[in-house]
Amino acid sequence: MFIDQAKMELYGGKGGDGIVAYRRELKVEYGGPFGGNGGNGGSIIFKGTTGKTTLLDLKYNTVLKAQEGEKGKNKGMYGANAENTYVLVPIGTTIFDQDTNKVIGDITKDGQEVVVCKGGRGGRGNMAFQSNSMKCPDFCEKGEPGEHRYIRCELRVLADCGLVGFPSVGKSTIISAVSNARPKIAAYHFTTLQPNLGMVKLDDGRDFVMADLPGIIEGAHNGAGLGLEFLRHIERCRVIVHVIDMAGTEGRDPYDDYIKINEELKSYKMNLIKRPQIVVANKMDMPEAEENLKVFKEKTGLTDVIAISAYTQQNLDELKFKIADTLETAETFSIFEEDEFEVREYTYTEDEEPFIIELQDDGVFNVTGAKLKRAFDMTDFDSETARFRFARQLREYGLDDALRKRGVKNGDTVRIFDFEFEFIE
Numbered sequence: 001m002f003i004d005q006a007k008m009e010l011y012g013g014k015g016g017d018g019i020v021a022y023r024r025e026l027k028v029e030y031g032g033p034f035g036g037n038g039g040n041g042g043s044i045i046f047k048g049t050t051g052k053t054t055l056l057d058l059k060y061n062t063v064l065k066a067q068e069g070e071k072g073k074n075k076g077m078y079g080a081n082a083e084n085t086y087v088l089v090p091i092g093t094t095i096f097d098q099d100t101n102k103v104i105g106d107i108t109k110d111g112q113e114v115v116v117c118k119g120g121r122g123g124r125g126n127m128a129f130q131s132n133s134m135k136c137p138d139f140c141e142k143g144e145p146g147e148h149r150y151i152r153c154e155l156r157v158l159a160d161c162g163l164v165g166f167p168s169v170g171k172s173t174i175i176s177a178v179s180n181a182r183p184k185i186a187a188y189h190f191t192t193l194q195p196n197l198g199m200v201k202l203d204d205g206r207d208f209v210m211a212d213l214p215g216i217i218e219g220a221h222n223g224a225g226l227g228l229e230f231l232r233h234i235e236r237c238r239v240i241v242h243v244i245d246m247a248g249t250e251g252r253d254p255y256d257d258y259i260k261i262n263e264e265l266k267s268y269k270m271n272l273i274k275r276p277q278i279v280v281a282n283k284m285d286m287p288e289a290e291e292n293l294k295v296f297k298e299k300t301g302l303t304d305v306i307a308i309s310a311y312t313q314q315n316l317d318e319l320k321f322k323i324a325d326t327l328e329t330a331e332t333f334s335i336f337e338e339d340e341f342e343v344r345e346y347t348y349t350e351d352e353e354p355f356i357i358e359l360q361d362d363g364v365f366n367v368t369g370a371k372l373k374r375a376f377d378m379t380d381f382d383s384e385t386a387r388f389r390f391a392r393q394l395r396e397y398g399l400d401d402a403l404r405k406r407g408v409k410n411g412d413t414v415r416i417f418d419f420e421f422e423f424i425e
């Protein structure tokens with residue numbers, strides 16, 4: 001089964017918790033803190049491979065969780081960092097953030113890696129908090145939670161050129177005549193339901209990848225037939241090979257077909273009509289073809305139409321050379337603009353609000369915010385010292401002042417995630 005879209009929910013691994021421990025050595029007189037840091041949680045990394053051609057595997061693994069970091073250990077030893085989780089995807093896979101629609105990564109090379117969901121940092125053990133002012137800390141940090149995100153993967157085959165045209169014009173016959181690809185060929189429409197790639201090798205040593213694409217019909221850019229699904233696969237092709245049934249089998253009019261397909265290419269979002277296009281007149285073995293080609297050239301004004309018969313394998317070399325030559329000067333491009341990629345910041349900038357205060361209907365002041373959540377999640381509320389430290393962090397962030405400004409008075413209730421407390425001046 002060919003699957004070229006998949007949605008997933010990803011969880012980066014939580015960092016391991018730090019621990020509280022003390023020195024208990026025979027010859028060390030005053031035992032100090034000795035609890036080590038937790039290990040970092042595993043990240044989820046997508047990696048391109050030539051060994052895959054569809055996103056089928058992702059369909060069965062819609063929720064993925066990376067491993068947690070190991071807890072810190074005694075004697076100041078760090079917990080082990082968790083292994084990263086790798087997801088192998090075919091070349092040509094784009095990973096989008098489902099919430100923002102931004103591109104997280106576009107995989108166009110074998111072995112290319114994209115960190116899609118980061119694991120959390122390990123929490124610090126009590127040894128890490130030792131300082132001149134705090135000789136023996138009795139608290140530790142919990143591991144940072146990993147990222148959580150919803151993503152969407154889309155596959156657009158990576159080929160140098162793509163065969164485009166109405167159904168049954170002979171696209172699959174052409175690719176099987178010039179490359180190692182062996183797609184199904186038949187006299188009914190939409191024989192090809194998925195893109196097939198073939199490697200075309202020339203006698204002069206050049207080679208390129210050709211994609212046999214499913215047939216396009218009028219209105220495809222609006223989703224007619226199998227429309228957009230297929231047009232998407234043309235996006236990465238640097239050269240478009242426009243195939244026309246010059247015999248006009250099934251009562252087709254070659255000129256009409258040519259105009260309609262170009263209309264679709266023009267209407268599709270990437271303005272595919274601007275790509276270098278090679279026009280191929282196929283089925284030239286048929287009696288009507290010669291006359292039709294003459295009329296076609298007159299009507300279009302085109303002079304360099306490549307006339308072939310895929311069936312009797314006529315003139316295929318000319319076609320191969322024409323494609324190879326055109327590819328030499330065709331632009332290479334990224335199909336995404338720079339501003340379509342997400343810009344990630346793992347450290348918070350100075351001016352970002354560390355928290356948001358909202359007065360709720362029940363009279364409680366609710367405090368939320370990404371930075372605050374992180375500090376909250378990493379606090380071990382069982383430890384009194386850790387609780388004090390959290391309170392101090394809040395003061396450093398300026399929460400006290402902000403609450404006062406927001407009109408919080410002595411005795412009012414303030415809620416921070418799961419915790420409620422009374423505001424006391």
Ligand SMILES: Nc1nc2c(ncn2[C@@H]2O[C@H](COP(=O)(O)OP(=O)(O)OP(=O)(O)O)[C@@H](O)[C@H]2O)c(=O)[nH]1
Pocket residue numbers: 166167168169170171172173174184185186187188189190191192193213214215216282283284285286308309310311312
């Ligand atoms: N006479 C003749 N018939 C051809 C030629 N090329 C293809 N055909 C026939 O045209 C029919 C359709 O060929 P396909 O290669 O399956 O066409 P396609 O464009 O891939 O069609 P879809 O996959 O449905 O879009 C088959 O019956 C082929 O044998 C040719 O050069 N001459």
Ligand SMILES: [Mg+2]
Pocket residue numbers: 171172173183184185191192212213214
């Ligand atoms: Mg086909």
